[in-house]
Each structure stands twice: as C-alpha cells, then as structure tokens.
Amino acid sequence: MPAPDIEICDFIVIGAGSAGCVLADRLSADVRSTVLVLEFGGSDRSVLIQMPAALSIPMNMTRYNWGYETEPEPRLGGRRLQCPRGKVIGGSSSINGLVYVRGNPLDFERWEEEGASGWGYRHVLPYFQRTESRQEGGNAWRGGSGPLA
Known part of the structure; x- marks a missing residue:
C-alpha cells in the first residue's frame, strides 16, 4: 500500500x-x-486471538503484547505484575479474552450521585444499546442494530 x-x-x-x-x-x-x-501492530485475524480458549497465548507473545510490567510491588515481595497491552488492530481488546460487560448500573448511579452529572445509568444505557445487536432469541434488553453481538 x-x-x-x-x-x-x-x-x-x-x-x-x-x-x-x-x-x-x-x-x-x-x-x-x-x-x-x-497502528504499530498488525492484524488481529489470528486463530490465537479469535479463539477464546487461547486467551493466555497472545497475552504472552511479543508479537501481540507490548510486555509492560509494573514497577516492583513492595507488598508483593518486590514482584512485578504483567500488564498485557495489545499490539494489534483492536489493541488490548483484541487480546483480553473477548469479554463484553456493560458494568453495574448501581456504579453509574453512584458516580452521578458523587457529581458525575450525566453519567447515571439511564444516561449511558442508550449508548451501550447503540453498540449492541439484538440476537435472535436473545434478551430484549440487549441493544438493537449495533455491531456487537
């Protein structure tokens, strides 16, 4: 190209x-x-990324993961924790096990009560629904015509 x-x-x-x-x-x-x-990384069209059961494989490959670690953690005996960060189109979402969760509605309500005006669940729900597709025989509360199944 x-x-x-x-x-x-x-x-x-x-x-x-x-x-x-x-x-x-x-x-x-x-x-x-x-x-x-x-984007520095390449395509995420690999069986190792697309197959949920292979979730730990791309997280441990330098081809797909930047390999970031924390500084030594004093309360963990100086160990460093791995922080998998995706190096592919789709970023970290491509190597995170393909999990989609809206979040707890009560968290959004609490954030609004604490001053995050417009972040109540009733405000953010339409945005979640816009991204979700309703599946045949699926839950009626899940989305509409969005790209996420």
Whole structure:
C-alpha cells in the first residue's frame, strides 16, 4: 500500500485500539473528512486471538503484547505484575479474552450521585444499546442494530 499523504488528512488517529477505532469510525462518518489511522501492530485475524480458549497465548507473545510490567510491588515481595497491552488492530481488546460487560448500573448511579452529572445509568444505557445487536432469541434488553453481538 502506498504511503498516505498526511498533509491532506483532516484527522490522524494514533493507535487502532478500541478508542482509536471508535474515534476513526465516528470521524469518517462525515464523507468529506479524510482519516488516517496509524497502528504499530498488525492484524488481529489470528486463530490465537479469535479463539477464546487461547486467551493466555497472545497475552504472552511479543508479537501481540507490548510486555509492560509494573514497577516492583513492595507488598508483593518486590514482584512485578504483567500488564498485557495489545499490539494489534483492536489493541488490548483484541487480546483480553473477548469479554463484553456493560458494568453495574448501581456504579453509574453512584458516580452521578458523587457529581458525575450525566453519567447515571439511564444516561449511558442508550449508548451501550447503540453498540449492541439484538440476537435472535436473545434478551430484549440487549441493544438493537449495533455491531456487537
């Protein structure tokens, strides 16, 4: 693929993780805009990533994981903890075991009570539903026509 002319791009998104991909999708919804997404890692179309049972394999491969660790943890005898971070299109979401959870509604309510105006569950629920697809025979409370099954 030829190198893009970044001088004529309206937007440059660095990183094709979850946030970068959503941002690029939203920005490119305006057909008049040009969006360039830069990602260091390659494709996540590997059986090792797509198969949930293989979850620990990509987390432990330098091809798919940046290999970050914490500083030595004093209360853990100086051990360093691994912090798997995805080095593929889809970022860490591609190597995290394919788990999707909305979050506890009571957490959102508490955040709003503590001052996060507009973050109550009734406010964020439509955004969750916009991303979810309703499955045949599935729960009626799950989404509508979004991309997530």
